[in-house]
Amino acid sequence: MNIELKTKRALVTASTGGIGFAVAKGLAQAGAAVVVNGRSERSVNDAIARLLAEVPGAAISGVAADLSTAQGVETLLAGLSAIDILVNNAGIYQPQDFFAAGDDVWNAHWQTNVMSGVRLSRALLPAMVERGWGRVVFVASESARNIPADMIHYGVSKTAQLALARGLAKRVAGSGVTVNSVLPGPTLSDGVAEMMKGEVERTGKSLEAVMRDFVLEQRPSSIIQRASSVEEVANMIVYVCSTQASATTGAALRVDGGVVDDIV
Template sequence: MEYFLLDASGTVLPYFRRGHFRLTRCNVDKEHTVNIDLTGKTAIVSASTAGIGLAIATGIAAAGARTVVNGRKQDAVDSAIEAILKTAPHAQLQGFAGDLSSQAGCDALTKAVPQADILVNNLGVFGPGDIFSTPDDDWARYFEVNVMSGVRLTRHYLKGMMERKWGRVVFISSESGLNIPPDMLAYGFSKTAQLSIARGIAKQAAGSGVTVNSVLPGPTLSDGFRSMVEDTAREQGKTVEQVATEFVRAHRSSSIIQRAASTEEVANMVVYVCSPQASATTGAALRVDGGVIDTIA
């Protein structure tokens, strides 16, 4: 069965193969068509100049939201905006160059963009380190960047969402938040913390029309993952996708899809969670892990 992805104007989008805005199945009537329209909403996606963040910003912008694109450097923000406009020419975009891992960076963003309807907390760092090799400073850095950036931004934007009786907050966590890797212990800890915080904030916002969720990607062909396996692919004469698949099968053998997800597949979930259609989904930890986490609930 063939699928087409259309934006609000009916234009076929080349970037996303399926998933959001309007997902239309051939030879079915309109009542089987799902429209995601975020027109009139303002969205902020932290760390959105590459990888999963860029895919999320592209998806949300194509759905009609005025989207704030964030990165630490202005040239990266400008390049991301250019890339989004190639996919969604009518997108309403605003760039914000700044490091959101500090209170000062978050304050600068909230001053530039005082109000938002959608907040996607995507900023994060990762790296190896077990209990013996990870120094205190690294533990503090993982907490400051991966956890506190989202806490600070949510603290600011949530009040307005609750007052307006509508809002979406999404924390981009990881399957490592549940499937804790001993060789990336501080990273896993920070991702578990995000799950707890999102669930607690969802309860705080109960009955307000604001939803708060976590999305847990598994192995994903982000820019970071690609750079990690590029040398191996070159040495072995294989594609990055082939090496990524071998990595998943060797190191995430419980994966049901037996491959890495695309950034667009992760973004599809996030755009849905940010939509009006997801109004009954809150306090949830939503997996886009390809089945890596081997539990039913």
């Protein structure tokens, strides 16, 4: 399959590293003009430089904005021209017991994981509908369906993303615009590497080996029995953004290695 996006312009939020960077790279390789986003000018500039080195000749630009607030979203929107593809990848996670997680923890996860996508979709979807083509993808998590006991606040925010994506798909029905969510499982992202840094140092094992142990212990239903790479997740997202995926909308597409134990 040859995915061709040379006439499209994509925005990938939180794309200076991890899954977001891999998605930005995949879209750029398919020919899309890509806008990267991160919290700081330095991280955005570094990501642009890396992308241009890895995809020579790509059309890459960037906007620094913290999407945890309405003002940050407005800052991002002010730096954009027309967008055909929106990948809502901005998200945070923080293991914390339900009884210790105060309103501040819940609000932080809600504002970043849910409201950033609400605000960007509300601003960018109408023009996609008017043009008769567009793609919106929410990067959710298998935790949306397999709520982690130590991150209930995170799981709830990810479940909300599935509902949001499904509702928006129905809202723009028949317009040529698709809205989907993609559900990664345990993934070898920059954030996971930071979270597992202590365990890597303690055991002397590689990150891949530590994450394999984590998957086998904490996600024993995994069929691949390892963590996914960011590229494996990005491949699904790039496909969903393609013209070939025109009949896929309102879907929650799993890239979880089979962690969620069902057949649908």
